[in-house]
Amino acid sequence: MLSLGLDIGTTTITALAFDVVAMRVVAHAAALNDAACTPADKRAEGWAELDLDRAFDVALHALKQVVADLGSHAGRVHTIGVTGQMHGVAFLGRDLRPVRPAITWQDHRAQDMIPEFIVRAGGEGAFANMGCLPAAGYLGPTLYWLRRRDALPDAYACCIPDAIAAMLAAQPPVSDPTLAASTGLFDILHHRWDEALLNALEMPAHLLPPVVESGARVGHLQTGLAQRLGLPDHVVVGAALGDHQASLIGSRCDVPGQLHINIGTSGQVSLVVNHFAPAMAEHGIETRPFPGRRFILTGAALCGGDALALLRRFFADALVIFGAHVPDGDTMFAAMLTAAAGIPPGADGLRIWPTFDGARHRPGSSAAFTGLRRANFTPAHVIHATIEGIADELGAFYDAMHEAGFAGRSLAGAGNALRRNALLRQAVERRFGMPLHMPPWEAEAAVGAAILAARLNP
Known part of the structure; x- marks a missing residue:
């Protein structure tokens, strides 16, 4: 059985096919992630934005190249695992199209509001079950910054890899604990969004996606994309996970x-x-x-x-x-x-x-x-x-x-x-x-995503 891995990295988007029985990479493609779209004046202010449609197109091109390299073996593909950059936020409308540029982990616009964010939450102790203190570039502080400026879209707010998986499967976005935890709003001890924290911050909880197990089924690759890529229509898209955790799995360091x-x-x-x-x-x-x-x-x-x-x-x-x-x-x-x-x-x-x-x-x-x-x-x-x-x-x-x-x-x-x-x-x-x-292969995060998707969707 073959599983595809897709890594939406900060500088590179990588796709590969992994044989989960032989434990080897059988096809690989990488492309420059040229989707950065921050205006020069805002870049100077520490903003970092991403054209999600462009990133998705680059990802599809890399996947198509991998499938072409597989030739007649493309029919053996059973799953697609997705990973990528953590912390940032993408906004999808109900039609699963981006409603504005994504904001990445490198964005510093919320930096000056972090002390206010922590105080409004109830102090540093409010984040004890988050596993971390909030920082600029995290989804939580970024949403807070947008809300304070009445600039928060009424759209799904999820991590960038979550959005890519949703667009592949044509399903509303879900998140997994690894990506949800990178937001600064997720209780990692009890595996849930922290409602008390969200209420204290007056954050719209309904914009956040449901949380499922890493690699769990999001849906099947939408038919039009399957035909475009040359894949069978039964390919399962797994829930995305953070590139950090994916790289550990791909390095066999778990x-x-x-x-x-x-x-x-x-x-x-x-x-x-x-x-x-x-x-x-x-x-x-x-x-x-x-x-x-x-x-x-x-x-x-x-x-x-x-x-x-x-x-x-x-x-x-x-x-x-x-x-x-x-x-x-x-x-x-x-x-x-x-x-x-x-x-x-x-x-x-x-x-x-x-x-x-x-x-x-x-x-x-x-x-x-x-x-x-x-x-x-x-x-x-x-x-x-x-x-x-x-x-x-x-x-x-x-x-x-x-x-x-x-x-x-x-x-x-x-x-x-x-x-x-x-x-x-x-x-x-x-x-x-x-x-x-x-490890004997490159692109460890993409390998980890492929392995986990295959493991969760046998």
């Missing part, structure tokens, strides 16, 4: 005691646990739901692999200033890694804390350079220290988990930024003090 590092645009370190543990908000540690009524302790860095992308843009701007040729991004990135490889571990004392986008538990924080001296003030040292800083930020989260009595026995990795950067993998191994195991 057993308590397994430590997981995921570095893409952002970064996370996670530890699977059997029982609910209160969030360690002062250290930036959240408790998130995991399929099977389990939980994961998670520290999330807002700027993971994107720190190196930012550095690459810095070098490109410098070349423009000097009137030099600017190579393409891949060429520049390869040259950066080659230069950094000549620098010893520790970067001769240079340390970089790459919180260029702040941190959820310290939103006003900034990146920092320490130990900068004449001898290590070189591009190669800066690149190497940035790589080590990415590992250090995630390592600090794990230190807090360990001090609280939670220890990992093994270390698995996922994410393109980690897979494609040997120096980063080495830095992670040094920081965590254990070997890093990568």
Whole structure:
């Protein structure tokens, strides 16, 4: 049996076909997620919006390419699992069409209202069963910001992957605990929207979708799309789940005691646990739901692999200033890694804390350079220290988990930024003090979504 996996990522949309018996990827396609549609003036104010119709079209194109590669085996496809970026919000009308641009996890418009949001909710204690404190970019604070400005649409309000699954199945959106928990409004201990919290915030609960088990049946792929893609009409669409949890499943890292590092645009370190543990908000540690009524302790860095992308843009701007040729991004990135490889571990004392986008538990924080001296003030040292800083930020989260009595026995990795950067993998191994195991396939989140959809819909 084949199961399709679809990952609506921040920068890339990935589709693949996974053989759940042989446990291997048999077809794969990826496309740039070019659906960002934030006006320049609003982007400067920290807004981040997404044209959901465009993202859906890119997703369909990737799925169609995968199905074409399957050829006569397309008839073996039984399920489609969906995953993608967490926290943000999409708005669908009753006709399941977007009524306005989606607002992503990178959006900061609600930042100044977070203190008011928490006070109106009843203080930080009101979020004890959420597993996290609210932050800008989360669906809950974003809805609150819109409501306070009388700009909240009368439409389904769901996470972006939820909307994609609904559009595939032509069914009203549902959410799962992993995505619902990323809103800041969901009680992960009792698996329900927190009615008391919603009432205190005067939030319209009827806009939020029902919550079902991760991967549970949403419906069948709508007939018109099945024909367009070349798939049979019995394909089941599974409820979407967060890309974070999907990447753990796709990395085969779903057993308590397994430590997981995921570095893409952002970064996370996670530890699977059997029982609910209160969030360690002062250290930036959240408790998130995991399929099977389990939980994961998670520290999330807002700027993971994107720190190196930012550095690459810095070098490109410098070349423009000097009137030099600017190579393409891949060429520049390869040259950066080659230069950094000549620098010893520790970067001769240079340390970089790459919180260029702040941190959820310290939103006003900034990146920092320490130990900068004449001898290590070189591009190669800066690149190497940035790589080590990415590992250090995630390592600090794990230190807090360990001090609280939670220890990992093994270390698995996922994410393109980690897979494609040997120096980063080495830095992670040094920081965590254990070997890093990568799965034999890429696109771990899409694989995880495919596996879970097949498991829940045999």
